[in-house]
Amino acid sequence: MIDAMLEPPAAIQSLQKRAERVETPCGDGTVVWHVWGEGEPLVLAHGAQGSWQHWIRNIERLSESRKIIAVDLPGHGESALPDTPDHTGIAKALAEGLAGILGDGKPTDLCGFSFGGVVFAHLAAFYPDVARRLILVGCGGLGTPNGHVTLRSVSGLRGEEREAALRANLLGLMLHHPESADALAVHMLLPNAKRARLFAADMVLPDKLLQILPRVRCRVDAIWGEFDRPHPEPAVQEAALRSVCPGAQFEVVSGAGHWAMYERPEAFEHALAKVLSIPA
Template sequence: MGIAADGDREASAADPYQAILDDLDSRAERIETPCADGTVVWRAWGRGEPLILAHGAQGSWQHWVRNIDSLARDRRVIAVDLPGHGDSALPETLDHRGIAKALAHGLEQILGANAPADLCGFSFGGVCFAHLAAYHPQVARRLILVGCGGLGTPHGEVHLQRVSGLRGEARTAVLRSNLLGLMLHHAESADGLAIHMLLPNAKRARLIAADMVMPDKLLRILPEVRCRVDAIWGEYDRPHPDPALQQAALRSVCPDAGFEVVADAGHWAMYERPQAFERALHGVFEQAG
C-alpha cells in the first residue's frame, strides 16, 4: 500500500536520513535482471538461506530499512524494487503475469533454476508474490503475506491530504498526517526517516496498484499457490483492519496458514515495530513447512 502524492524532493546528500539510506545501499550487492526494455533491480545483504522481500505500492526496497541489517545476520536478504517501482523498469505487460514473469526470471538468474526461496511481501508486494508463487511455483518455497489487501474484506477508512503547493512545516505536517492516515498507528512512528522516504518513492512509482489488489485479487489467486502460506498483520492496520477478520478470510482458502499479529503496530508493521515484527517472522519460520 502506498500514499499517492506529488512534490519535489527537498533532501540533499547531507541529509541525515538520506545518509541512513545511502549507507545501507552502499553495503548491498546490487543485481540487475532483465525486465522488458530495462531491468529489475535487486539488493542483497548477508549470507545464508535466501529471504526475498517485496515492498508495498508506491514504495521501494526502502520499506524494509529497519529490518535488513537484523534479518541479514543469518539470512541472505534480497530486497527487490518491484517492476514499475524504484529503480526497476515497467514489466512487459502491466499486470500480475508481467510482474511475475520478470521476478521469476530474475530469481532463477540470481539463485539458480532449482532453488526455491522464502518470499515475504508487504501489502501490494505480498499480492505480487502470491501471483509469482502461483504462476511460477518453482521459485517459491514459502509465502509470507504482510498486511495485504485483496482478501475480499471491507477496506478500512484512510485519511490522505494533498501535498501539492505546500512548503516547509505545512508540507511536513501533511506528510506526517498522511503516514498516520494510512501506514502508521502512533504519531512518533511518523518520524523524519519515514517522511523523507515518502514522496521520492511515490513519485517513482509508475504502476497503479489498486486494481491489481482490490477487492479480492489475493483471495482468488491463493488456491493456486502450492507452497505454504503464512501471514503477519499489524494490530491496528488501517486499510485492512481487524486481524481476526483477515485471518478468517485467509484461512477460508488456506486453512493451515499461520497468522501472527504485531501488537501496537499499524499497516507498516515492520517499520513501526521492527523487533516485534521480526519475532513474528521468526515465529512463522518455526512453524512446519
C-alpha cells in the same frame, strides 16, 4: 540497525552501499535487487508506491542469519515496467530474475508487504518451483471491507506545513503512533511515491489475493499490524485467509499499523522468525 545519528539520506545510502546491487531483465530495462548477508535466501517485496526502503529497519538484523534479497518491484523504485503491466508480466520478470540470482533452482522463502504480498502470491501460483513458502504482510485483496484511510494533498505546501501534511498522511495510511512518523519515514514517502509508474489498486482489490491463493501450492502464513488502517480487524483478515488457506499461521504485531515492520521492527521480526521456524 540504521544509525539514528545519521540524517535520513545518509542512513539510506549507508545501508545501500553495503548491498550487492543486481539487475535482471525487465521490459525495456531491468529489475533492481539489493542483496545483503549470507545463508538461506529470504526475498522481500515492498508495498505499492514503495521500494526496497520499506524494509529499511529490518534488513541489517535479518541479514545476520539470512541472505536478504530486497526487490524494487517492476514499475517501482529503480525497476522498469514489465512487458505487460499486470501480474503475468511482473511474475515473469521476478521469476527470471530470481533464477539468475539464485541459480540453483531451489525454491525460496518469499515475504511480501501489502501489494508485494499479492505480487508474490501470483509469482508462487504462476511459477510454483520458485516458492518454498509465502508470507503475507498486511495484504489487501482478501475481499474484506476497506478500512478508513485519510490522506491530505501536499501540493503547493512548503516547509513545516508540508512536513505536517506528510506526517498526517503516514498516520492516515501506514503508521499508528504519532512518534512513528519520524524524519526517515517522511523523507522516504514522496520520492518513492513519485517513482511508482504502476497503478496497483486494480491488481489487488477487491479480492485478487483471495482468487489466486487456491493456486499457490507452498505454505502460506501471514503477519498483520494490530491497527492496520487499510486492512483492519486482524481477526476478520485471518478468517478470510483461512477460508482458502486453513493451515495458515496468523501473527499479529501489537501496537503496529499497516507498515508493521517499520513501526515495530523487533516485534515484527520476532513474528517473522516464528513463522519461518514452521516447517515448509
